[in-house]
Structure formats: structure tokens, C-alpha cells
Amino acid sequence: MPKGIQNLILEMVQNCPRPVKSIASEVGKPYSTLMRELDPEDRGAKLGVEMLLPLMQACDSTLPLRYLAEEMGYRVASVRDIEPDKPTFHEELLDTYQALVEYHRAMLEGRPVEYVAKWREVLIRQLKEDFAFYVTRRSGEGA
Known part of the structure; x- marks a missing residue:
């Protein structure tokens, strides 16, 4: 991950598939103000902590949250x-295999951290789906 939370937030916004102007509008900031606040070199404008959650929601990203958790020695887990x-266990396992391939491909291709992190989260979710299917199947067998 990039060094420092400021650089990471800037990377999150820059790598978001949505235009930055759209993100700025959603979080209630003029584009130029948001860009100044995101710039780690601009000492005259800083992004307030209260903007972090709206930016993460606008970018559909948990990258800053994961960064902060990892810095503290924790890992973020979805509660969804x-x-x-x-419909079948075999198909569920194939989804996981494809997610693993995409995750490894993203790293081998040197894709942006946010892109790789999204595939990591997809892979983790797929593993959880596999386990949920397995547990359901096992409990149906009386095991």
C-alpha cells in the first residue's frame, strides 16, 4: 500500500471508476477544493476526517479502512x-477458482493496489460462500 493515509486516499479517488468531479459533487465539495484537500503536498488545505466515510462510500472502496486496520494489526471483515x-457446490467452487485467478493476475500485472484489493475482497467473499454452502450441505446430511 502507498505510504501514508493521505496518499492512499488520493490513490483511492484517482483509481475510482467514477469521475472525480462526480465524487466531489456527491461529497458536497467543489472539485478544486477536493483536489486541494487530497493533495498531500498542499499545506494550505487538508481533508477533514469527517470526509473519509463519504469519500469511501462515493468510491465504493474500503481501502483506507483496511489500511488503518492493518496499521493497527487488524483485518477488516464484512458483516454482510x-x-x-x-445452485451447486461445484459451481460455487469454480467461482472461487476464478476469483483466485483474477487476484493473482492483478498482482502479476502490477495493477493498482485498489484493484488488487478489490479482487482480494471478492476472493474472500467467494471463500465464505463456499464455506456457507459446505456447512449447509453437511447439516442437510445430518453430520
Whole structure:
């Protein structure tokens, strides 16, 4: 991950598939103000901590949250309900295999950290779906 939370937030916004002007509008900032606040070199304008959550929501990214958790020796885990999304266990496992391939491909290609991190989260979710399917299948067998 980039050095420092400021650089990481800037990278998150720059790598977001949405235009920065759209993000600025969503968080209620003029584009030029947001860009100044995101610039780690601009000593005259700083991004307030209260803007972090709206920016993460606008970018659909948990990168800063994961960075902060990792700096503290923790890992972020979703609390959303995990349900298998395939009709068979075999298909569920194939989804996980594809997610692992994409995750490794992103790293081998040197893609941006945010892109790799998204595939990591997809892979983790797929693993949870596999486990949920497995547990459901096992409990149906009376095991």
C-alpha cells in the first residue's frame, strides 16, 4: 500500500471508476477544493476526517479502512450476510477458482493496489460462500 493515509486516499479517488468531479459533487465539495484537500503536498488545505466515510462510500472502496486496520494489526471483515449464489457446490467452487485467478493476475500485472484489493475482497467473499454452502450441505446430511 502507498505510504501514508493521505496518499492512499488520493490513490483511492484517482483509481475510482467514477469521475472525480462526480465524487466531489456527491461529497458536497467543489472539485478544486477536493483536489486541494487530497493533495498531500498542499499545506494550505487538508481533508477533514469527517470526509473519509463519504469519500469511501462515493468510491465504493474500503481501502483506507483496511489500511488503518492493518496499521493497527487488524483485518477488516464484512458483516454482510453470506449466502451461496450458485445452485451447486461445484459451481460455487469454480467461482472461487476464478476469483483466485483474477487476484493473482492483478498482482502479476502490477495493477493498482485498489484493484488488487478489490479482487482480494471478492476472493474472500467467494471463500465464505463456499464455506456457507459446505456447512449447509453437511447439516442437510445430518453430520
